[in-house]
Amino acid sequence: MKACSLPDVNNITLFTDSIASARRAVNPSVHSGQGHSLAVCRALEQWFANSGRSVTFVMVHSRFEWGPNHEAHEFVRGLPPVSSRHMATSLNSLCKKATATCLDSWSTMFQNKKYQGHNFFLLQNLNGGIVQPTYAQGGSWLGEVGGCLLVATRMCRSILGHAPIGSYFQRFNIDESHRCECGVPLQTRNHIFAVCTKHKLLHGDRRVPKYIGELWYFLDTNPKVFAQRIPRPLPEGVR
16 A cells, blocks of 8 residues: 555565465455455555556565565564454454354253254264254254265254154154054154164164264165155156
8 A cells, every 4th residue: 555655656566475465465355354455455446547557476485584575574573462452343253243142142042952842862072062053064963964965854854853753743643653664663763773673773783873973874874764755656746
C-alpha cells in the first residue's frame, strides 16, 4: 500500500519467505486477515488503473538470511506482540465464533438422555470416552463410512434405533414380524450384534461393537443387516 502511494512506481517487487502469506494478502475471500487483504486489494485496484504496472513476488527462504529480507524479518520479530483484546469483526472470525457456540450448545444438549433419545447407540472413542457430536470431517459418526451411502444409511438406522427390526416394529405397532430369522421371538439391535447366528459377528466374539470402526466393520461385513425390507411381491413398476 505504501509502494502504491509513491509517485512514478510502475513495478512492485515483493521478497518473501512465505508465498502462501503473499497470496493471502491479496485474497479478498473470507479468512482471518480479510480486512487487511481488502485494504491491499483496494489500493492495488486503484494503482492498476494505469496500464503497464505489475507486481512481482520473489521467494527467498529465511534460512539464507538474505540482506534486506532478513533485516525485515528480524525487525518484525522484535516488535511487541499484538494485543488480542480487540473485537473480532471479520466474517471469518464471526463464523468461527458462531460455530464454537453451536458446538458447545450441541455438546451440552447431547448429555441429556431425552435429547439423545432412549434408543441412541452410544459409542466410545479411543480414549474410552463417549463420542461427542461435531461437524468436522463428515461428523463424529458418518466420517468413518468413507462416502458409502448404503453403509451410512444402515449406520444411521443402527445408531438411532430406527431400523427395520423386530423391536422397532413392536415399539411402533407396525404390522411386521417381530421374530428374528434365526428363530428368536424378538429381534433386537443387541441380538443382531452379539447373538444372531445368521450374521458374522465381530472377529467371532459375542459382543456389541464399542467403537465406530467396529460398527462400520460389522455393517460392511453383513450388508443385509439393518437394510430396508423389500415387500414381496414387488409393487408394480418396481424392479
